Amino acid sequence: MPEINYIDVFFSVHAFQEEELRGKTAVIIDVLRASSSITTALSNGAKKIIPVADMSDAMKIANTMDQKDFLLCGEKNGTKIEGYHLGNSPAEYEPEVVKGKTLIFNTTNGTKAIKKSSLANQIYVGTFLNQDSILNALKDHDDEVVLVCSGWQGRLSIEDTLFAGSLLHAISGGELPDSAKDGAKVAFGLFQKFGDDLEGAISKSDHAKRLAELVPNGDIEFCCKVNEFDVLPGMRDGILT
Numbered sequence: 657m658p659e660i661n662y663i664d665v666f667f668s669v670h671a672f673q674e675e676e677l678r679g680k681t682a683v684i685i686d687v688l689r690a691s692s693s694i695t696t697a698l699s700n701g702a703k704k705i706i707p708v709a710d711m712s713d714a715m716k717i718a719n720t721m722d723q724k725d726f727l728l729c730g731e732k733n734g735t736k737i738e739g740y741h742l743g744n745s746p747a748e749y750e751p752e753v754v755k756g757k758t759l760i761f762n763t764t765n766g767t768k769a770i771k772k773s774s775l776a777n778q779i780y781v782g783t784f785l786n787q788d789s790i791l792n793a794l795k796d797h798d799d800e801v802v803l804v805c806s807g808w809q810g811r812l813s814i815e816d817t818l819f820a821g822s823l824l825h826a827i828s829g830g831e832l833p834d835s836a837k838d839g840a841k842v843a844f845g846l847f848q849k850f851g852d853d854l855e856g857a858i859s860k861s862d863h864a865k866r867l868a869e870l871v872p873n874g875d876i877e878f879c880c881k882v883n884e885f886d887v888l889p890g891m892r893d894g895i896l897t
């Protein structure tokens with residue numbers, strides 16, 4: 657496990673420069689909902705996921721592939737993109753839909769955070785659904801770790817910060833040393849306040865309110881489940897498997 661004073665938290669995709677991740681391990685967090693959909697899709701048998709920063713990159717990749725092999729996935733402002741096969745609700749990523757497929761994935765903040773972290777030595781995608789898989793992976797790392805919260809268009813999101821805090825709580829055994837970085841202290845403190853009722857806190861978050869009219873009722877509840885899947889989305893050559 658990396659020492660706690662080598663773990664930092666970035667609170668949004670706009671809160672860091674690419675260069676700051678060079679040589680580090682990055683855990684990309686977008687609880688609502690990109691990390692949760694990616695984790696669900698891989699757990700349900702998707703062959704691989706290609707995260708992209710925008711629709712034009714998605715189309716360039718799709719145009720090189722056989723129609724039967726891929727699904728275009730993602731959202732803009734919470735809603736499925738016109739012409740795409742799937743949106744960004746984890747409920748859509750059922751085994752019979754995704755098994756064996758390559759998913760080209762394009763979301764407002766989550767996939768942008770993944771792309772922006774490309775200088776990291778190792779990239780994982782984490783959320784409550786696969787918390788223990790992330791913790792186990794971090795046990796094998798002694799390099800610096802950054803928990804990259806995707807946030808929302810440059811702003812902090814409670815749900816992503818809470819998951820960062822949850823990881824820190826587990827890694828530190830519930831006691832954060834004074835030597836911890838400021839970002840870690842903030843995330844840890846938030847988890848101490850709301851960790852007993854994740855769903856209660858997350859369902860009152862700004863993004864849950866934004867999504868309320870747009871997405872299936874069960875999405876928020878599902879994304880708050882802890883350790884639903886034993887899957888570790890890891891990135892190699894721009895592809896998550």
Ligand code: 3SL
Nearest residue numbers: 688689690734763765766
């Ligand atoms: O911003 C993102 O990447 C999405 O996860 C947002 S949404 O929950 O699909 O609106």
